[in-house]
Amino acid sequence: MSRRRTVSPFEPRRRARRRALQALYQWQINDDSAAAIIDQFREEQNFEGVDESYFQTLVREVVANREALDEALRPHVTRVDASLDQMERVILRLGACELIHHPETPYRVIIDEAVELAHRFGAEQAHTFVNGVLDRLARETRQAERDLDPGDG
Numbered sequence: 267m268s269r270r271r272t273v274s275p276f277e278p279r280r281r282a283r284r285r286a287l288q289a290l291y292q293w294q295i296n297d298d299s300a301a302a303i304i305d306q307f308r309e310e311q312n313f314e315g316v317d318e319s320y321f322q323t324l325v326r327e328v329v330a331n332r333e334a335l336d337e338a339l340r341p342h343v344t345r346v347d348a349s350l351d352q353m354e355r356v357i358l359r360l361g362a363c364e365l366i367h368h369p370e371t372p373y374r375v376i377i378d379e380a381v382e383l384a385h386r387f388g389a390e391q392a393h394t395f396v397n398g399v400l401d402r403l404a405r406e407t408r409q410a411e412r413d414l415d416p417g418d419g
Contacts, residue, residue, distance in 0.1 A: 278317035286324040300329035342402040373408040
C-alpha cells in the first residue's frame with residue numbers, strides 16, 4: 267500500500283516565500299532589477315507546487331519598497347544596521363512586506379513563516395531575532411488584528 271503525502275493548502279505560498287527569499291538574497295548581492303531576478307529564477311528553479319504569482323508579487327514589492335520597508339523596520343531592530351546579516355535582512359524585508367502590504371494573511375502566519383525561514387537559512391539565533399523584530403512591527407502595523415486575537419496577550 268503506497269502512502270500519498272498530503273500537501274497542505276498553504277504549501278504553495280510557503281514555497282513562494284522560500285523562492286522569494288532566495289531571489290531577494292541574490293538581488294541584495296547583485297542589485298539586479300526585480301524583473302531580471304524573476305526571469306532568472308523562473309528559468310533556473312523548479313516552480314512545481316509554488317504559487318508563482320505570489321513569488322513574483324513578493325519580489326517586486328520588496329524591491330520597489332526597499333527604503334520604506336527598511337524605515338518601518340528600523341525602530342524595531344536592536345542591532346546596528348551594519349551588523350545585520352544579509353539573510354536576516356532579506357527575511358525581515360520579506361516579513362515586513364507581508365505585514366504591511368498583505369493584510370489578507372494573518373500576522374501570526376507571516377511571523378511563523380519568517381521564523382521558519384530564519385531557522386532554516388539564517389545564523390544560529392536568527393529565528394529569535396526575526397521573531398522579536400517582526401512581532402514588534404506587527405504591534406505597530408496590525409494592532410486591530412492583534413486586539414481581536416485571543417491568543418495574543
